[in-house]
Amino acid sequence: MSEFDYDLFIVGAGSAGVRAGRLAATSGARVAIAEERRVGGTCVLRGCVPKKLLVIGSHFAEDFADAPAYGWTVPTPSFDWPRLIAAKNRELDRLHGIYRRLLSDAGVTVLEGRAKLAGPGRIGLGSRTISAERIIVATGGWPVLPDIPGIGHAITSNEALDLPALPKRLAIVGGGYIAVEFAGLFNALGVEVTLFTRGDLPLRGFDEDVRLTLAEEMAKKGIAIRSRTRVSAIERGGDGTLRLDLVDQDGSAGRAFEADCVLYATGRHPNSRGIGLEETGVAVDELGAIRVDEFSQTSVPGIFALGDVTNRMALTPVALAEARCLIEGLYHGRPRAMDYSLVPSAVFSQPAVATVGLGEAAARQRWGEVDIYVTWFRSLRHTLTGRDEQVMMKLVVKRDDQRVVGCHMVGAEAPEIVQGLAVALTAGATKKDFDATIGIHPTVAEEWVTLREKRPETSL
Numbered sequence: 189m190s191e192f193d194y195d196l197f198i199v200g201a202g203s204a205g206v207r208a209g210r211l212a213a214t215s216g217a218r219v220a221i222a223e224e225r226r227v228g229g230t231c232v233l234r235g236c237v238p239k240k241l242l243v244i245g246s247h248f249a250e251d252f253a254d255a256p257a258y259g260w261t262v263p264t265p266s267f268d269w270p271r272l273i274a275a276k277n278r279e280l281d282r283l284h285g286i287y288r289r290l291l292s293d294a295g296v297t298v299l300e301g302r303a304k305l306a307g308p309g310r311i312g313l314g315s316r317t318i319s320a321e322r323i324i325v326a327t328g329g330w331p332v333l334p335d336i337p338g339i340g341h342a343i344t345s346n347e348a349l350d351l352p353a354l355p356k357r358l359a360i361v362g363g364g365y366i367a368v369e370f371a372g373l374f375n376a377l378g379v380e381v382t383l384f385t386r387g388d389l390p391l392r393g394f395d396e397d398v399r400l401t402l403a404e405e406m407a408k409k410g411i412a413i414r415s416r417t418r419v420s421a422i423e424r425g426g427d428g429t430l431r432l433d434l435v436d437q438d439g440s441a442g443r444a445f446e447a448d449c450v451l452y453a454t455g456r457h458p459n460s461r462g463i464g465l466e467e468t469g470v471a472v473d474e475l476g477a478i479r480v481d482e483f484s485q486t487s488v489p490g491i492f493a494l495g496d497v498t499n500r501m502a503l504t505p506v507a508l509a510e511a512r513c514l515i516e517g518l519y520h521g522r523p524r525a526m527d528y529s530l531v532p533s534a535v536f537s538q539p540a541v542a543t544v545g546l547g548e549a550a551a552r553q554r555w556g557e558v559d560i561y562v563t564w565f566r567s568l569r570h571t572l573t574g575r576d577e578q579v580m581m582k583l584v585v586k587r588d589d590q591r592v593v594g595c596h597m598v599g600a601e602a603p604e605i606v607q608g609l610a611v612a613l614t615a616g617a618t619k620k621d622f623d624a625t626i627g628i629h630p631t632v633a634e635e636w637v638t639l640r641e642k643r644p645e646t647s648l
């Protein structure tokens with residue numbers, strides 16, 4: 189009989205916690221998981237899934253607009269936002285149920301409430317103290333907003349996914365994943381969207397051609413991008429209008445902007461406050477991210493951390509993979525460090541972005557000489573619609589051994605296409621392998637295997 193209540197206690201039933209709990213329980217461990225909100229976490233309830241459903245819903249606007257070019261007569265379409273939100277929420281309820289069932293079928297005990305570490309091997313939950321041989325902290329992250337006057341008038345992605353009605357004018361502050369994704373979906377639904385970014389272009393850290401192309405394509409679709417502009421204060425007028433005070437990058441203040449709703453997408457911080465980390469001696473960094481080694485071990489033996497709370501790479505498939513690596517090490521004797529080098533990712537902006545491997549600048553820094561193949565073109569679909577939408581594809585090839593080290597795409601189907609390319613890069617594909625691959629015609633994707641002309645160095 190074990191001296192512990194459980195072999196493994198997990199704090200947080202999001203992507204990382206649920207995956208770790210199920211894998212550990214099916215390996216024979218006695219597992220409990222605590223959740224203070226709803227099982228499923230950010231991805232299922234406040235992130236990837238609801239966001240993608242709204243993005244899918246918003247795409248119909250362009251489809252209706254384009255249909256006459258293909259012979260259709262479309263009566264003026266009308267859109268009902270509350271109906272979409274209700275449908276989305278029904279799906280989230282269904283998924284929540286599935287996640288709960290997956291846990292109970294695997295034999296995981298689900299405990300409701302906010303858990304707090306009470307020392308190595310001990311967890312507080314309400315008035316109870318529970319003991320466990322091992323603990324995993326998988327508490328995720330939460331939106332962070334700057335401390336400016338009137339910030340209480342702003343919403344975050346959490347509320348944006350459940351707005352009671354569509355605003356007429358929406359200001360979005362930030363230039364990362366969430367900012368461009370929400371800008372795209374609300375713009376497509378007819379909201380006047382203005383994006384305020386601190387830098388010149390959105391998506392800092394992405395390949396420069398991706399950033400430029402996306403900014404141009406977003407602008408063509410009607411999104412106003414106010415770059416190098418900060419919001420210094422927000423005020424609500426008597427008629428409910430929000431007034432944003434703006435400061436240019438050069439420091440000149442005094443301009444104002446009016447909107448009906450302001451969404452802050454200025455990043456997320458790890459959920460690590462008030463959960464007993466300091467008291468237990470679990471080290472965190474300056475942002476509050478739990479420090480872990482390559483095996484997700486924290487500074488305290490027996491306590492591990494996974495997912496967004498470690499701020500390694502805030503993506504669901506990464507959280508899932510970290511969980512698998514950890515559980516295989518703990519319960520199957522196969523410790524494995526997670527490999528972050530070729531993690532593909534997509535931004536569900538309009539048009540979408542998808543990428544795997546290094547951008548051009550990062551590849552030059554890492555590998556020295558690289559060959560660049562890049563193309564912009566209009567897809568067959570838009571030859572009839574006349575829509576001026578450019579698809580961009582870019583290959584970054586390491587010059588010495590011709591290995592493809594980066595694929596970057598801006599275009600409607602980019603996320604679906606780049607997933608397959610990630611397999612090729614993981615397998616170590618060279619430019620010759622791409623060239624030897626037969627295309628599928630007529631597709632957008634076939635361009636990946638017909639890129640022949642290197643970009644001349646002089647154009648850099």
Ligand SMILES: Cc1cc2nc3c(=O)[nH]c(=O)nc-3n(C[C@H](O)[C@H](O)[C@H](O)COP(=O)(O)OP(=O)(O)OC[C@H]3O[C@@H](n4cnc5c(N)ncnc54)[C@H](O)[C@@H]3O)c2cc1C
Binds near residue numbers: 226237329
């Ligand atoms: C708007 C948005 C869109 C996104 N879109 C994508 C996407 O398209 N693709 C993608 O890969 N990633 C996306 N992400 C990121 C992805 O959602 C996260 O990387 C992922 O959910 C992280 O999982 P996690 O398990 O680390 O944390 P979470 O899923 O946040 O789970 C943590 C859980 O812990 C619970 N919790 C916290 N503290 C306690 C406590 N003390 N006691 C009990 N429970 C606690 C929380 O309630 C939560 O349920 C998106 C994120 C957002 C916000």
Ligand SMILES: NC(=O)c1ccc[n+]([C@@H]2O[C@H](COP(=O)([O-])OP(=O)(O)OC[C@H]3O[C@@H](n4cnc5c(N)ncnc54)[C@H](O)[C@@H]3O)[C@@H](O)[C@H]2O)c1
Binds near residue numbers: 384501
């Ligand atoms: N499709 C996806 O995979 C997806 C979608 C959404 C979120 N995510 C994950 O969630 C994370 C969080 O998303 P996010 O978009 O909130 O964060 P982010 O880190 O991607 O972007 C935050 C942006 O806000 C800007 N910013 C920060 N402080 C600011 C301020 N005071 N004023 C103006 N701008 C400011 C930053 O410069 C940056 O452009 C992402 O990094 C990503 O890992 C992934």
